[in-house]
Amino acid sequence: MVNTFDWFNKWSGYTPEKIALKDAETGKTLSYAQINNAANSIAFYLKDKHQLGKGDRIAIIAENDLTQVLLFGAAQKMGVILVPINYRLAHAEVEFLLKDSASSLVLYDENCYDVHALKHKATYEPIAPFIHFVDDEGPDFSEQLLEEDPIFILYTSGTTGFPKGTMYTHKMLFWNSINTALSLVISSATKTLNCMPLFHTGGWNVLLTPVLHHGGTIIMFKKFDAEKILDSIVTEKLDLFMGVPTMLKMIAELPKFETTDIGFLNYIIVGGESMPVPLIRKYHDKNVPIRQGYGLTEVGPNLTSLHQNMAEKKQGSIGKPNFYVQLRIVDDEGKDLHRNEPGELWISGPMITPGYWQNHEASQNSIEDGWFKTGDVAIMDDEGFVFIVDRKKHMYISGGENVYPVEVERVLLQHEAISEAVVFGIPHEKWGECGAALIVKGTEISEEEIKTYCLENLAKFKVPSEIHFIDSVPKGDTGKIDRKNMKKAFMIERNLI
Missing domain, CATH: 3.30.300.30 (ANL, C-terminal domain)
Incomplete structure (x- = not known):
């Protein structure tokens, strides 16, 4: 049987020389054929050297780089589960995640994280050498995978005080991509950049995986740098860009922002929190539409979108649900509320998580009859636009981090x-x-x-x-x-x- 989740194998057959990835810092590029070949070689390496197979967990502690996408390609072929970990976490926090996920291999960036203080028993290996697999051209590696098999365990801090590992499946990956493409018009011609961290679903799944699924091109940044991002938007002539309001504010405050033409962008996608009207107008004055939306690690994450034509009129709204997303606003008994009545936002569709890793109680508490209970309080106005009126419990967002x-x-x-x-x-x-x-x-x-x-x-x-x-x-x-x-x-x- 054919592995239908192996995107790079497909694109290497259609457009092998097409550039899929470019490193913003070094200028290094990888074609779809190169990524496919490297992913095959990495899969064989992980199997032969580390005896890893379907369902085994690989933790990644690193800044954004092209290598992580190669590992993603290998995971699509062999069914290992990637566990991205925030390299800014304290050692005690990382220890918890490694133990909870029972990761047997830990790939780390020597330049941004010291693993020597970690006590978790696993094999530790630098991630950098994996980039050299792009020079290989071996046989295809294909494992039969199921749509409910996880490809990621994505950890989110929770209201219990302990992180929960969201199981992010191949099915979620596919339907999130379809929802995103239908909402944002993504195709093989799409060219964008990613500066969102790959230890968040935002880094992987807001634009990166949907664009790669559709055969487009991603410029990869290690991290956010306002001036370099603005320069890249211009020199690469990007179609779209995604950021949180803090990032867009820092770009708009650059001295050269006023004289830089970015009006060729189809739009800028905003997530994380509501964007203030004065900042929206700064971009509108430069003929750049703003698309705001709402997402969750456990569901999608791309769930709603506010059309750019409504950015000012419906400021503060998260828009309407994406194509294959259903939502309800309910009272404490789970009964549907009328328009303009605040209640908990519940979401359903083919892109919701099957649950939390090794946490049956949390899974049961969050999912009811196929509906994911977000914990966010929302209202729907008379025109069907949704507004979040209270954040999930007492969470706040600092520099884009929950x-x-x-x-x-x-x-x-x-x-x-x-x-x-x-x-x-x-x-x-x-x-x-x-x-x-x-x-x-x-x-x-x-x-x-x-x-x-x-x-x-x-x-x-x-x-x-x-x-x-x-x-x-x-x-x-x-x-x-x-x-x-x-x-x-x-x-x-x-x-x-």
Whole structure:
């Protein structure tokens, strides 16, 4: 039987010399034939040297590079599961993910992460040499895969304080690509860049995998750099670009932005959070339409899209569901609500996850009769446009990174000098939001000591920017922390609202 999930094998037959990938830093390019050959060789290597096969997990701790796409190609052929890990995480956080996923091979970038302090028992191997497999041309490697087989385990911080591994399947990959192409008009002629990190579904699945599925071209950036991104948009004459509002704000603040012509872009896709109207107008003034949307790691991720013609009229809306996406807005009993009534957003379609890795309870709590319960509060207006009115629990977004306060609080409360802690997001000029921590001391501890402790146990973007000591944490009648009023009082006191 033929492996129908092997995209590079197909495109190497149709357009073997077509450039699929280009490294923005070095200028190195890879054709579809080169990627296919390398993916075959890597698959044989992983099988022969490491005895890996379908279902085995390979963790990747690295900055964006072309090699990760080669590994993705190998995973499509042999059925191994890739576990991308944020290289900015603290060692304790990485240890948890490696143990939870039971990854037997860890591929790492020596320039951005030191694996020597990790205690997880696995084979550790530098990722860089894998790029040399592009010089090989061996036989095809093909394993029969099922659509429900995972190709990724994508970890998201959660409201429990512990990360959950979303199983992202070949089926999800396919239907997300179809939904994306129908919404954004992606084809083999599409040329774009990726600067979103590959340890997020946004890096892999907002544009990268849909464009490769359709035979287009991706310019790969290691990370976001406003000036280099703007230059690339112009020199490469891109069709579209995807970023979060913080990125687009930094690009718009460049001195040369005003004099640079980017009006040839079909549009810019915005995700992560709502884009302010003044920033939308800055791009509209340069004849660049803005397409906003909504996505989740567990579902899609490309779920809704707001047409560029409605960017200002429906500012703040996530638009309407993509072609093969169904959504409901329900009350606490799961009953459908009327228009303009706020309720929880539920989503269904062929692109929802089968569940969380080795976490049956979380899977059961999140999926009901084929509907994924997002935890986000939404309304649908009279014209069918959807608005998110409250974020998932108490999450905030700092520089495009999701931060769950309960995860930060869990780490804080493990310190013997801290008896109580409450964390929430507050406005930040550069990053959109940052964390503020209100601490009740058990014994004496300084702000600097707390920040040092946090840096040892949390990724830098999760470390609260502000730390304030208080006498007690107010609680409601049931003993629950009154987060909403605590944050409101904090914001009023500092003239933030």
